[in-house]
Amino acid sequence: MKRLFGLVIIALILFIIYYDLSKGTLPITIETTTAAQVENTEQENVTVEMDYFEKEVVSGDTVLSIIESQLDSAIPVSIQEVINDFSSLNKGISVEKIQIGKTYKFPNYANLHE
Structure with missing residues (x-):
């Protein structure tokens, strides 16, 4: 029984590592890129007088x-x-x-x- 429980835990950990590396859980780069694009668009619309x-x-x-x-x-x-x-x-x-x-x-x- 202990072996079965250990194998299930190891399989779960391997699945979690696989999922995290392949699909990820925190899509930070997508949000950062979108925010940067919005900021750049706003800066281009401002008329510069200096x-x-x-x-x-x-x-x-x-x-x-x-x-x-x-x-x-x-x-x-x-x-x-x-x-x-x-x-x-x-x-x-x-x-x-x-x-x-x-x-x-x-x-x-x-x-x-x-």
């Missing part, structure tokens, strides 16, 4: 280095805010995707720095 300057990118430039050279000091906002502002000014272009020789709009934080 101070900016245009500059042509040369070899070795990064978004942060260009903004710091414009300010002649450290950036007064978070890096994530700089990334979001740059992306919204340039129709969703990622900061990693800037190309040498092209002109982009960069957020101007000079009035925040004073």
Whole structure:
């Protein structure tokens, strides 16, 4: 009787492990993706009106280095805010995707720095 009970418990545990690994019990990734898509859609609908300057990118430039050279000091906002502002000014272009020789709009934080 003890053997039968032990086999049933082992079979139940193996079934639970199989079910959890194959189908899962917490679909967190689906909900997170949906929430992220809704947030991105809301951000695209907002009209951005902020101070900016245009500059042509040369070899070795990064978004942060260009903004710091414009300010002649450290950036007064978070890096994530700089990334979001740059992306919204340039129709969703990622900061990693800037190309040498092209002109982009960069957020101007000079009035925040004073």
